[in-house]
Amino acid sequence: MNKTSKIYIAGHRGLVGSAIVKNLKSKGYKNLVYRTHKELDLLDANAVAEFFTDEKPEFVILAAAKVGGIVANNTYRADFIYENLQIQNNVIHQAYLNNVTKLLFLGSTCIYPKNCPQPMGEDSLLTSELEYTNEPYAIAKIAGIKMCESYNIQYGTNFISVMPTNLYGPNDNFDLETSHVLPALLRKMHEAKLNNTPQVEIWGSGKPRREFLYSEDMADACVFMLENRDFSDIIGSSTSVAQKEILALNADTPVAKAKVECRNTHINIGTGVDISIKELAETIKKIVGYNGELYFNDTKPDGTMVKLTDPSKLHSLGWKHKVELKEGIKTMYEWYLENNND
Numbered sequence: 567m568n569k570t571s572k573i574y575i576a577g578h579r580g581l582v583g584s585a586i587v588k589n590l591k592s593k594g595y596k597n598l599v600y601r602t603h604k605e606l607d608l609l610d611a612n613a614v615a616e617f618f619t620d621e622k623p624e625f626v627i628l629a630a631a632k633v634g635g636i637v638a639n640n641t642y643r644a645d646f647i648y649e650n651l652q653i654q655n656n657v658i659h660q661a662y663l664n665n666v667t668k669l670l671f672l673g674s675t676c677i678y679p680k681n682c683p684q685p686m687g688e689d690s691l692l693t694s695e696l697e698y699t700n701e702p703y704a705i706a707k708i709a710g711i712k713m714c715e716s717y718n719i720q721y722g723t724n725f726i727s728v729m730p731t732n733l734y735g736p737n738d739n740f741d742l743e744t745s746h747v748l749p750a751l752l753r754k755m756h757e758a759k760l761n762n763t764p765q766v767e768i769w770g771s772g773k774p775r776r777e778f779l780y781s782e783d784m785a786d787a788c789v790f791m792l793e794n795r796d797f798s799d800i801i802g803s804s805t806s807v808a809q810k811e812i813l814a815l816n817a818d819t820p821v822a823k824a825k826v827e828c829r830n831t832h833i834n835i836g837t838g839v840d841i842s843i844k845e846l847a848e849t850i851k852k853i854v855g856y857n858g859e860l861y862f863n864d865t866k867p868d869g870t871m872v873k874l875t876d877p878s879k880l881h882s883l884g885w886k887h888k889v890e891l892k893e894g895i896k897t898m899y900e901w902y903l904e905n906n907n908d
Contacts, residue, residue, distance in 0.1 A: 567625055567668070567793055574599045574623035576608060576657055577630030582672055582730070584737040585785035586627055593789065599623055609649060614656040618664045625792060626661050626669040628654070628710075632703075633674075634744040636769075636869050639700040650706035658713050662723055669725040670792055671714050673707035675777075675834065675875050676700050677729060685838060685876035688830040697870050711832045718797050719828055726791055726800065731836035731875045734894065735781030736901040748778060751847055752899060755856040765859045769866035772844030777836055777874050780894035783887045787835045790885045799883065800831050836875030837887045853895050 567573075573590065577583035578600035590598060599621055606617055608630055632649040639646060654671070661669045678686045679694040691711075696704045707729075714725035738749040745753075751768065758766045841849075847860050877886075889897075 569594045570597050571595070571624045571667075572597045572599060572622070573625040573627065574621065575627045575629060576600075576653075577628070579737070580629060580633075581733055581735060581738050581781050582784065583627070583629035585735060585781040586629060586788055589782065589785040589789050608653045608656055611656050614660050615663075618660040622664060624667045626657065626666050627788065627792070628657050628669060628671045630657075631672070633739075635746045635750065636699050636867065638744040639703055640698075643702045647702035647706050650703060651709060654706065654710040654713060658710070658717065658725065661725070662717050662721055667724065668792060668796070669714070669723070670788055671710050671725060671727045672788070673710055673727060673729045673832070674703070675729050675731045675836065675873060676704045677708050677711070678873075680870055682873075684872050685874040686834070687876040688832055688834060688879060691830050691832070699867065699869060715828065715831050718831075724797050726795070726797055727832035728788060728791060728835050729832050729875075730784045730787075731777045731779050731834070731873075733779055733781050733784055735898050738781070738898065740902070740906070747776065747843065748846065748850070748895070749898075751850050752854065752895070752902065755851055755854045756899075756902070758858055759854055759856040763858060765861050766856070767861045767863055768843070768847055769863055770843060770868040771864040772847065772862040773842060774868045774870065775840040775842050775872045775874065776846070777838070777840040778846075778891055778894070779835065779837055779887060780889035780897075783889050784835055786888075787880065787885050791833070791883075795883055797831065800833060801828065833880050833883070834875040834877050835880060836877045838875065838877050839891075840872070840874045841891065849892060850895060853892070853899055
């Protein structure tokens with residue numbers, strides 16, 4: 567990938583996509599292509615096909631997705647599985663048909679089983695049942711991983727799947743119905759501070775532990791993979807010599823007939839460090855300057871009790887996070903104050 571390569575970022579306005587655009591621009595990439603939802607509906611297969619035919623991007627970053635927190639995932643189950651599958655199918659297939667040099671597919675660590683051994687390594691995928699509340703979204707993302715993996719094996723494409731842990735940062739979603747826990751807590755406490763509200767309710771017991779990655783760190787990891795690593799590098803860390811030989815064959819070879827398996831070629835992006843929701847809430851409370859009480863409503867669902875990624879595979883490929891949680895929350899809150907008129 568060079569500075570003049572045409573790079574299409576799907577989902578450039580979201581938390582993930584906007585961070586990746588910022589990173590690419592900071593590194594001198596000038597030929598960036600994006601479309602708003604109004605300009606290009608990724609659910610429309612014909613529109614996506616026309617876009618790829620006209621633009622012919624060399625690289626594709628698939629950051630567009632329907633995302634949300636525990637309430638949204640459990641309430642809009644049909645929307646989450648349908649829209650994410652449709653977006654992935656359209657973009658990944660057109661990337662193949664139009665000979666895209668490399669595609670980066672972004673998923674989420676919610677792909678792992680509900681009772682996954684901790685920390686969660688890539689080999690834990692599909693070993694047991696998923697967390698019920700986000701099962702439709704997780705299944706869609708697993709399908710995206712397998713789609714990229716399968717196209718690589720059958721057609722010799724260079725599609726990479728990365729699974730970031732819980733993200734936060736500038737351009738996050740602060741809607742209290744659809745946002746994830748960290749931005750929701752930040753907004754709740756900021757508004758409680760402004761309104762002198764004596765108590766903030768937080769769903770669950772506060773005991774579940776979660777890992778958080780600053781969005782700009784995530785973007786740096788994604789660009790690192792685009793610039794420095796291919797699918798062949800990824801399978802090199804987890805695939806046998808026999809498998810590598812099969813995968814090295816050209817697209818005309820009937821790979822499906824080979825008696826080998828190629829699994830779990832996705833990459834976790836995380837810090838390898840977690841924190842309880844209670845500790846997180848107390849940290850945000852201090853940063854925001856809220857002086858009221860925190861009420862943990864344990865009649866509400868907790869979700870999975872522990873979700874911690876094992877980022878050692880990514881570390882072995884040459885990348886590690888830089889921004890620690892307190893520093894990232896402070897920066898995020900400053901952004902929120904500058905961009906929200908309360």
